[in-house]
Amino acid sequence: MADLVKRKRSLKDVPKKRALDKVALSGKPWCPACWRLFFLALLVQQPMTLINAALPASSTRIAIIGAGAVGSTIAYATMLNGLAHEIVLSDVVARKAEAEAKDLMHGSMFVPSVNIAAGSVPDCKGSAIVVITAGAKQNPGQTRLELAATNANVFRELIPQVLDAAPGALLLIVSNPVDVLTYISVKLSGLPWARVLGSGTVLDTSRFRSLLSRRLNVAVSNVHAYVVGEHGDSEVPLWSSAQVANVPLQSFSSPSCLPLTELDRHEIFHNVRDAAAQVIAAKGATNWAVGLAVVRILEAILRDEQAILTVSSLLSGYHGIEDVCISVPSLVGRNGIGAALPLPYAEEELAALKRSVELLRGVLKQLAF
Numbered sequence: 001m002a003d004l005v006k007r008k009r010s011l012k013d014v015p016k017k018r019a020l021d022k023v024a025l026s027g028k029p030w031c032p033a034c035w036r037l038f039f040l041a042l043l044v045q046q047p048m049t050l051i052n053a054a055l056p057a058s059s060t061r062i063a064i065i066g067a068g069a070v071g072s073t074i075a076y077a078t079m080l081n082g083l084a085h086e087i088v089l090s091d092v093v094a095r096k097a098e099a100e101a102k103d104l105m106h107g108s109m110f111v112p113s114v115n116i117a118a119g120s121v122p123d124c125k126g127s128a129i130v131v132i133t134a135g136a137k138q139n140p141g142q143t144r145l146e147l148a149a150t151n152a153n154v155f156r157e158l159i160p161q162v163l164d165a166a167p168g169a170l171l172l173i174v175s176n177p178v179d180v181l182t183y184i185s186v187k188l189s190g191l192p193w194a195r196v197l198g199s200g201t202v203l204d205t206s207r208f209r210s211l212l213s214r215r216l217n218v219a220v221s222n223v224h225a226y227v228v229g230e231h232g233d234s235e236v237p238l239w240s241s242a243q244v245a246n247v248p249l250q251s252f253s254s255p256s257c258l259p260l261t262e263l264d265r266h267e268i269f270h271n272v273r274d275a276a277a278q279v280i281a282a283k284g285a286t287n288w289a290v291g292l293a294v295v296r297i298l299e300a301i302l303r304d305e306q307a308i309l310t311v312s313s314l315l316s317g318y319h320g321i322e323d324v325c326i327s328v329p330s331l332v333g334r335n336g337i338g339a340a341l342p343l344p345y346a347e348e349e350l351a352a353l354k355r356s357v358e359l360l361r362g363v364l365k366q367l368a369f
């Protein structure tokens with residue numbers, strides 16, 4: 001008995017990794033106690049494995065793959081929002097994910113309770129949502145579609161691994177070109193279409209609304225307008241259905257601003273469409289607004305809001321559009337994507353949306369999808 005107490009104490013007192021090293025270096029055959037110590041040390045070194053096994057079905061655990069500018073900003077915004085009880089960050093460069101997770105965890109005193117850790121793809125296990133931001137990003141002057149071949153290869157490798165680890169999770173694709181990669185993820189995963197969504201033009205819609213809000217001098221929450229189509233150069237601003245506080249945009253006037261002109265519209269849309277290029281040219285990446293946009297989608301899912309968001313999803317028969325992932329306003333809740341909204345489109349808007357579809361289909365064809 002005294003021996004047992006002594007052994008327990010010595011286990012407690014000696015740091016487990018050092019004890020393991022001692023056993024390993026002794027060169028003697030391992031006794032049962034050594035093996036117990038070995039397995040204990042393994043568990044101590046891999047806390048995520050233990051946590052995963054205990055997760056309930058109503059998990060608010062979020063896995064983020066790709067701990068670059070976008071992935072780590074999503075983790076940061078998720079922490080501030082208090083949405084997740086657990087966030088696991090992984091990256092092909094493990095040191096980067098570890099450093100980002102550590103840096104974020106050091107701020108945990110200032111946010112709602114959350115456990116944040118670095119892991120690897122198998123640690124996506126038990127996650128409600130796996131957010132993928134891994135892959136190449138645009139260099140200044142490059143379009144999103146130019147990333148297609150490189151990032152399709154990243155996804156060919158990644159998606160089967162994610163599926164192995166977290167077959168019950170929703171997949172939220174953020175890497176670009178997001179519509180192409182969302183389609184590829186649907187096809188590679190074999191998951192029901194509703195469980196694979198892309199961040200799509202949620203960010204572009206926010207850019208559109210914020211520029212309109214500034215120009216019209218009204219709160220952004222009173223501006224209702226969508227950007228649909230590709231998250232990229234062929235995206236389509238829906239001017240015809242845009243409203244400010246229930247007033248159609250074309251008839252909106254206010255004492256605090258001049259009416260919107262054709263030139264204003266042109267300028268606003270250019271600044272929406274070229275926003276990423278402008279920011280990337282100056283600071284190398286976009287991260288803050290996309291971080292918030294993705295957290296808005298996570299929130300709609302985890303709180304089962306049935307919120308209307310312009311996420312990218314596989315369309316079948318929407319205004320005659322078939323078998324392509326692209327953004328249109330759609331319901332988003334705990335089960336992923338619901339119905340796409342049959343918005344009224346002006347003729348030229350629908351034609352532009354269909355051009356966007358054809359562009360994406362051409363890229364998918366080149367990638368053999």
Ligand SMILES: NC(=O)c1ccc[n+]([C@@H]2O[C@H](COP(=O)([O-])OP(=O)(O)OC[C@H]3O[C@@H](n4cnc5c(N)ncnc54)[C@H](O)[C@@H]3O)[C@@H](O)[C@H]2O)c1
Nearest residue numbers: 066067068069070091092134135136137174175176285290
């Ligand atoms: N959808 C949107 O609205 C939106 C907005 C901004 C950026 N993006 C896209 O998000 C992606 C990430 O952008 P970023 O600025 O964070 O780039 P980044 O270079 O800072 O980060 C990308 C990370 O992915 C990692 N990575 C690469 N291959 C991987 C793999 N196989 N497994 C795990 N990790 C891997 C890299 O090591 C890197 O840390 C880009 O494709 C970018 O174009 C999308």
